[in-house]
Amino acid sequence: MSFHRLSGVAIAVGLLIAGLHEPVLAFPVDGDQTTLPAKTELNEDALTRPREIFHSEITGRKSYLIKLGNLAFSSPSILGSVAQRAGISCETCHVNGAGNARFFVPKMSTRPGNFDTTGPLFNPKADNAVLDPVRIPSLRGARYLAPYGHDGRMASLRDFVHNVIVNEFAGPEPSPAILDAIVAYIHDIDFLPNPSVGPGGRLVGKISESERRGEVLFSKPFPHDAGMSCAGCHIPSAAFVDHRQHDVGSGGLFKTPTLRNADFNAPYFHDGRFDTYDQVVAHFDRVFELGLTAQDQKDLVAYLTAVGDGLMPYESDGAGAFLKEINDFATVLGTAIPAGDKEVVSLAVDTIGGELRELTERYPDRKDTSVSGGEQERMNARAALKEVVLLLRRIDMAVGEGRTADAAADYQSYRSFMVAAVPSLLAGADRWSLFNVAVHDRHYEALRQVMQSRHTSQ
Amino acid sequence: MNSIWAARCALLLALTAGMSTANAAPLDDAAERYRPYAIEGIGSALAGARDLRERVAAKDLAGARKAWLSARAGWERSEVFTAGFVPELDALIDAWPNADSGFHAIEAKLFGAGQTDVDGDTDALVRHLDELHSKLRDMPLTPQGLLDGTVRLAYEVGESKADGGESRISGTSLDDMRNNVSGVEFSYRTIFADSLKGVDAGLADSVTKRIEQLKIIVAAPDLPHVDVRSLRRVSEELVVSLQAASGKLGLRRPTLEAQSR
Numbered sequence: 005m006s007f008h009r010l011s012g013v014a015i016a017v018g019l020l021i022a023g024l025h026e027p028v029l030a031f032p033v034d035g036d037q038t039t040l041p042a043k044t045e046l047n048e049d050a051l052t053r054p055r056e057i058f059h060s061e062i063t064g065r066k067s068y069l070i071k072l073g074n075l076a077f078s079s080p081s082i083l084g085s086v087a088q089r090a091g092i093s094c095e096t097c098h099v100n101g102a103g104n105a106r107f108f109v110p111k112m113s114t115r116p117g118n119f120d121t122t123g124p125l126f127n128p129k130a131d132n133a134v135l136d137p138v139r140i141p142s143l144r145g146a147r148y149l150a151p152y153g154h155d156g157r158m159a160s161l162r163d164f165v166h167n168v169i170v171n172e173f174a175g176p177e178p179s180p181a182i183l184d185a186i187v188a189y190i191h192d193i194d195f196l197p198n199p200s201v202g203p204g205g206r207l208v209g210k211i212s213e214s215e216r217r218g219e220v221l222f223s224k225p226f227p228h229d230a231g232m233s234c235a236g237c238h239i240p241s242a243a244f245v246d247h248r249q250h251d252v253g254s255g256g257l258f259k260t261p262t263l264r265n266a267d268f269n270a271p272y273f274h275d276g277r278f279d280t281y282d283q284v285v286a287h288f289d290r291v292f293e294l295g296l297t298a299q300d301q302k303d304l305v306a307y308l309t310a311v312g313d314g315l316m317p318y319e320s321d322g323a324g325a326f327l328k329e330i331n332d333f334a335t336v337l338g339t340a341i342p343a344g345d346k347e348v349v350s351l352a353v354d355t356i357g358g359e360l361r362e363l364t365e366r367y368p369d370r371k372d373t374s375v376s377g378g379e380q381e382r383m384n385a386r387a388a389l390k391e392v393v394l395l396l397r398r399i400d401m402a403v404g405e406g407r408t409a410d411a412a413a414d415y416q417s418y419r420s421f422m423v424a425a426v427p428s429l430l431a432g433a434d435r436w437s438l439f440n441v442a443v444h445d446r447h448y449e450a451l452r453q454v455m456q457s458r459h460t461s462q
Numbered sequence: 463m464n465s466i467w468a469a470r471c472a473l474l475l476a477l478t479a480g481m482s483t484a485n486a487a488p489l490d491d492a493a494e495r496y497r498p499y500a501i502e503g504i505g506s507a508l509a510g511a512r513d514l515r516e517r518v519a520a521k522d523l524a525g526a527r528k529a530w531l532s533a534r535a536g537w538e539r540s541e542v543f544t545a546g547f548v549p550e551l552d553a554l555i556d557a558w559p560n561a562d563s564g565f566h567a568i569e570a571k572l573f574g575a576g577q578t579d580v581d582g583d584t585d586a587l588v589r590h591l592d593e594l595h596s597k598l599r600d601m602p603l604t605p606q607g608l609l610d611g612t613v614r615l616a617y618e619v620g621e622s623k624a625d626g627g628e629s630r631i632s633g634t635s636l637d638d639m640r641n642n643v644s645g646v647e648f649s650y651r652t653i654f655a656d657s658l659k660g661v662d663a664g665l666a667d668s669v670t671k672r673i674e675q676l677k678i679i680v681a682a683p684d685l686p687h688v689d690v691r692s693l694r695r696v697s698e699e700l701v702v703s704l705q706a707a708s709g710k711l712g713l714r715r716p717t718l719e720a721q722s723r
Contacts, residue, residue: 038630039686081691089690091622354691357698361621369719370549373557383719390617390718394705397698450560454570454631 039090040109040125045116046096047106048362049448051441052318053325054102054142054268057194066192066332068339072348073189075333076182079355084174086126091358094168094186101193102142103269113137118276127174139276141261142269145195148243149262154274156249156259162187179347195243195264196314205240207310218307221300226292234288234304238263244311253291266312281305281312322439323430326363330356331422337399341411346403349411353400357393364389366438367430374450375443378436385433388426392418489605489711492653496608499648500543501598506536508591514568515584526580527572527632533587534565534634538641541618542611542649544594545720547601551594552720555587563587573632605653606713612649613704613716615642619676620697622690636685643676646700654711661710665703672700 038044060066066074078095080088087093097104097119105117112123118137122130138154151157152164165186169175178186202208207219223235237260238244244263251257258274272278278287285304289296296304319325333356340348367385368375375382395418402411430437438444510533517525537544537555544552554564561567563586571580619642650669658666675696682688708715 085689089686089688091690354695357694358622361694365621371553371557373559373561383721387717387719394617394698394702394718397695398702400695401699401702447559454559454566454574 039086040092041111043108043110045106045108046092047099047104048096049438049444050099050106051321051439051444053321054100055196055316055319056100056102057144057196058192059194060192062194067188068336069185069188070192071189071332072182072336073185073187073192075336075352075355076178076186077189078329078333078359079351080358081351081354082169082175082178082182084126084176087173087175092126092173097140098143101144101190103140105140105270107140111135115271115276117271121168121172127172129174130171137276138274139271142265143190143193144265145243145262146193147191149245150247151249151259154258155256156247161190165190182351196268196317198264198311198313198315200310200313201264205242205244205311207307211310212306214303214306215310217300218303218305218310221296221304222307227295228293232292252288254287263308263311265314265317267309268314268317269312281308284308320439323363323366323427323434323437326359326366327422327427327430330359330363333359334418334422337415337418341399341403341408341415344403344406344408349403350400353396357396360389360393360396364393367433367436368438368443368447372447374447375436378433381429381433382436384429385437388421388429392421392426395421489653489657489713492657493603493605493608496649496652497598497603499652500540500603501595503536503540503645504591504595504598507533507540508536508588508595510534510536511584511588511591515581515588518578518580518584521578523572523576523578526578530565530568530572531632531634531637533591534632535637535641537565538638539645539648541615541642542645543603543608544611545614546607546611547603548594548597549720551590551597554590555594564590569632605711608649608653609704609708609711609713610716610720612646612654613701614718614720616646616676616697616700616704617718619643619646619680620694622694636680636682636688639680639688643673643680647673647677650704654707657711658707662707665707665710669700669703669707672696672703676700 058066058070060070076082077098078093080091080093083092083094097107103117107113107119108116109119109125112120112125112135114135114137118139120135120137122132122134122136124131141154146152146161150161151159152161158164158167162183166178166183169178200207200209200211207215211219221234222238223233223240226232237246237248237250239246242264245260247260249257249259254273254275254277256274261269261272266272270276270279272281272284273287278284282301282305285296285301285308288294289301333352336348336352339345340352364386367382367389369386370379370383395414399411399414399418402408402414434440436443438447510529510531514526514529514533517529544556556566557564558566560570563583565587568580568583568587571577571583619639650673655666655670658669676693679689679693679696705715
């Protein structure tokens with residue numbers, strides 16, 4: 005068949021598990037006064053988040069540049085006006101540097117987990133008038149995964165990031181420092197460790213018979229072209245890629261995706277057409293006439309699952325995780341304030357303030373009918389978070405007016421509050437917060453019921 | 463619990479350091495000048511609610527929706543004092559998201575389900591607004607309480623409405639914001655502006671400038687076109703300026719959350 009002439013094979017693999025952790029469906033954007041279309045799903049109320057591992061933290065501490073990049077990555081203000089108004093940042097799609105399998109925007113996505121980066125919503129000038137969404141990829145291990153883009157069209161990650169900001173999301177031209185910082189941040193995101201993958205990409209440790217058979221099949225030459233095999237493109241190695249593009253019968257040339265941590269990267273293929281490894285393996289069996297038996301397919305899936313695993317892929321999204329990230333962002337101020345760097349201070353204040361406001365809403369106010377009890381504790385938590393938002397704004401105003409000494413003093417106050425008082429007040433209100441599963445479900449169920457009545461009547 | 467109490471005290475002590483103890487008495491008269499406006503705002507909401515009751519009784523959905531919007535506008539202008547001075551009535555009138563009574567319960571039926579079977583809810587809304595309207599004639603209106611409410615509302619204006627906002631069913635979240643800004647402006651100009659000009663003209667200018675900026679931002683044609691980054695920045699700058707003003711006016715630093723009673 006025609007595909008025998010193709011230069012190689014890429015197998016994208018995984019298991020759709022991201023959606024299994026939430027007790028209820030997330031609440032989408034809704035109403036007729038929203039920047040994003042009604043029924044958009046950002047999954048921002050998820051109770052778990054992908055765990056993020058930084059390479060630099062293995063041997064030392066994250067640099068200023070990496071922290072600045074992480075901050076900018078989480079900031080809507082580096083993108084264009086539509087994204088800013090919608091509160092969308094790079095982090096919205098690449099949650100903690102991973103993907104977002106639930107992300108869905110009507111008319112821009114054909115299924116959860118993909119998005120048309122050349123659609124009209126964020127930048128009409130980039131609209132190619134075709135609904136051609138691509139899967140939202142995980143950025144774990146990105147430094148091993150050049151070239152960039154689902155079709156591998158860009159050799160440089162820096163060029164790719166620039167294109168995303170300026171063209172896909174109509175953002176202002178980023179400063180070279182911000183671009184460098186974002187690239188440094190992305191380069192620092194590691195794969196989750198997988199003790200089952202040893203040197204040279206071999207399975208090691210306690211390996212099942214099925215996984216072992218799958219490993220053999222993975223390297224077995226294809227029956228109609230002995231020069232091809234799964235391992236020919238997904239070269240068993242640190243990243244299981246060959247840095248090349250191939251046509252695997254999915255509609256064009258696309259780069260070989262990594263198999264590392266792929267258990268958590270569904271949906272699969274460039275457009276996210278497949279939910280499971282079984283579907284992926286069946287596709288290759290059909291397209292390349294591999295003649296796999298049912299057992300062969302199970303063995304390959306077992307192998308891919310073993311290779312694609314990772315330790316502790318998710319973490320609870322409690323107040324502690326919020327504060328850890330916020331405190332990490334805020335350390336940027338320790339450098340930017342003395343330097344009088346207005347741009348970075350404003351970026352930090354806007355971004356951290358936005359996160360703190362979001363955190364505030366996790367502690368429902370007294371008029372929220374879906375929560376009872378803990379009124380004083382919730383009020384304390386909300387008031388404390390609002391105070392630190394304002395303290396940050398004072399810092400921004402002081403730096404803007406050249407009063408760096410005042411800003412430095414406020415920064416010290418901010419840090420001391422965030423170390424002791426704020427965590428304590430949040431802990432005191434935790435059981436009545438949206439971090440509590442029962443409260444979370446009641447709150448969002450109430451919202452859903454209200455909005456359901458709206459759609460029922462239309 | 464002790465650690466929470468200690469944390470709260472530490473936070474408040476640090477934030478109130480350097481607060482002025484100047485006499486706030488001249489503001490009492492100014493607060494009294496605000497009373498007619500407060501009565502008028504709730505009176506407007508009450509008139510709208512009564513009209514709503516009539517439209518509901520007549521099964522006039524379009525008319526009921528229009529009356530709800532009118533009542534809502536009066537309420538939103540009044541949020542400077544409702545949460546702080548009458549928290550129980552505030553909760554009954556403005557509970558959210560799936561309230562048993564109040565504006566949002568009625569909103570869900572009228573604008574959500576497209577039904578007018580809200581006679582009981584409307585009766586309750588009229589009753590509660592009427593009670594508030596009556597209370598306002600004699601209720602002590604303290605400058606401190608009004609500054610607290612003004613600051614809280616100024617902060618609230620900067621909250622994200624990207625998900626459609628509080629009034630997402632009726633689509634009035636932008637109108638809510640405009641009425642909130644209007645409420646902030648009126649209370650500031652009526653109660654605090656003259657006194658602040660007398661003690662710190664620069665700070666008074668700063669407050670006025672931010673209010674004017676907020677008015678421009680919420681004059682956007684619709685919610686999706688509001689510049690949310692600027693809105694949040696200016697809202698926070700306004701609150702910071704009003705916090706600074708509190709000391710100059712001899713008032714305590716404003717609280718950012720309304721206390722229950």
